[in-house]
Amino acid sequence: MQLRPLLLAVFFALAVSAVSADAAQAVWSGLVIAENVPQPTPIPPELTKLEPTLKELFGYNQFEVIGQSNKTLKTGQEDWLANSKYFGLHVDARGENDSGYALNLKLYKENDVLLETDATLSKSSPLVIKGPQVGSGQLLLVLVVKDDEQAHRRRHAEPANPITAGWHRLRRIIHNVIP
Amino acid sequence: MKTFEEKWTAWLDGQLSGKELIEFEATLPDLAVAEAEKRDAQKLGSFLKQQLGAQILSNAEFFSHQLHERIARDTQDRHRPTSTWWTIPRLVWSGATALALFVITTVVLMNQHQPGEQSEYLTQILNSRVDPAANPNATIYIFESKNDNKVTVLWTEGLQTLPADYAAK
Numbered sequence: 001m002q003l004r005p006l007l008l009a010v011f012f013a014l015a016v017s018a019v020s021a022d023a024a025q026a027v028w029s030g031l032v033i034a035e036n037v038p039q040p041t042p043i044p045p046e047l048t049k050l051e052p053t054l055k056e057l058f059g060y061n062q063f064e065v066i067g068q069s070n071k072t073l074k075t076g077q078e079d080w081l082a083n084s085k086y087f088g089l090h091v092d093a094r095g096e097n098d099s100g101y102a103l104n105l106k107l108y109k110e111n112d113v114l115l116e117t118d119a120t121l122s123k124s125s126p127l128v129i130k131g132p133q134v135g136s137g138q139l140l141l142v143l144v145v146k147d148d149e150q151a152h153r154r155r156h157a158e159p160a161n162p163i164t165a166g167w168h169r170l171r172r173i174i175h176n177v178i179p
Numbered sequence: 180m181k182t183f184e185e186k187w188t189a190w191l192d193g194q195l196s197g198k199e200l201i202e203f204e205a206t207l208p209d210l211a212v213a214e215a216e217k218r219d220a221q222k223l224g225s226f227l228k229q230q231l232g233a234q235i236l237s238n239a240e241f242f243s244h245q246l247h248e249r250i251a252r253d254t255q256d257r258h259r260p261t262s263t264w265w266t267i268p269r270l271v272w273s274g275a276t277a278l279a280l281f282v283i284t285t286v287v288l289m290n291q292h293q294p295g296e297q298s299e300y301l302t303q304i305l306n307s308r309v310d311p312a313a314n315p316n317a318t319i320y321i322f323e324s325k326n327d328n329k330v331t332v333l334w335t336e337g338l339q340t341l342p343a344d345y346a347a348k
């Protein structure tokens with residue numbers, strides 16, 4: 001009889017930890033101008049991991065962020081805007097599933113929609129969209145799912161919850177077994 | 180020295196013989212009546228033997244009979260099927276059904292990820308559109324980067340080129 005409340009508590013803790021772990025994620029979306037210049041500025045920190053890929057794909061040596069948004073997703077239903085002077089990237093999140101976040105993206109040039117796409121943004125796979133040529137450079141749209149900074153810091157400051165760690169380990173094993 | 184009753188009983192049973200028989204019959208007052216009584220007694224004896232002899236059991240026979248009945252009852256109980264639902268055929272069928280369900284589930288799960296299909300670990304582009312009026316020759320390609328970053332790229336060609344002023348923050 002005393003086992004039932006204990007099991008309920010364990011499942012509740014697992015559910016809360018799983019939800020909190022999933023909720024602590026943010027989508028960074030940026031409008032980036034890629035150019036070849038004699039003295040390139042350092043790449044923004046949000047693009048550091050992608051630098052080799054971007055250079056390999058587009059052949060430019062500088063990547064400058066002209067507009068960005070860092071949106072923490074709690075329900076997966078939010079929408080937001082990353083703006084520069086002339087461009088706007090409207091992102092409409094339409095829910096979350098096992099594959100990632102379902103997004104509708106619209107690239108505006110002032111009031112005109114240049115490009116619209118529906119995508120499922122995976123938490124482990126950034127999305128790069130090649131936009132129009134701008135002067136001698138290239139407009140790029142970049143979307144990356146990253147861990148929320150506060151949650152990231154909190155996770156490092158606090159000792160790991162063994163139940164949560166076990167739960168994540170089990171999820172990884174299941175993902176590995178059934179890709 | 181036998182009494183008269185003893186000799187009478189022995190005479191009725193035909194146990195007297197020789198000199199003893201002659202002497203006893205000589206003491207009887209009416210031999211013909213006694214002979215008739217002897218025949219009646221023998222008839223009665225044989226009748227009683229017929230009617231009662233088969234039913235009367237000695238103690239040993241009685242217990243032996245009881246024991247046989249008990250053994251027969253126990254044997255019947257042992258051979259009677261138990262009332263549990265999990266009979267051998269049902270166990271076999273349940274096992275086969277569970278195995279079939281496992282195989283079907285495995286096959287379905289394996290077939291959900293077709294070769295060539297984008298992995299759920301990669302960002303998937305479901306559809307894309309460009310304004311055909313402003314960019315009539317635009318084309319769109321989708322591919323994944325070859326390195327470890329697993330970047331999904333939506334590559335557009337033929338979009339209208341914009342002046343450098345549009346790069347302003």
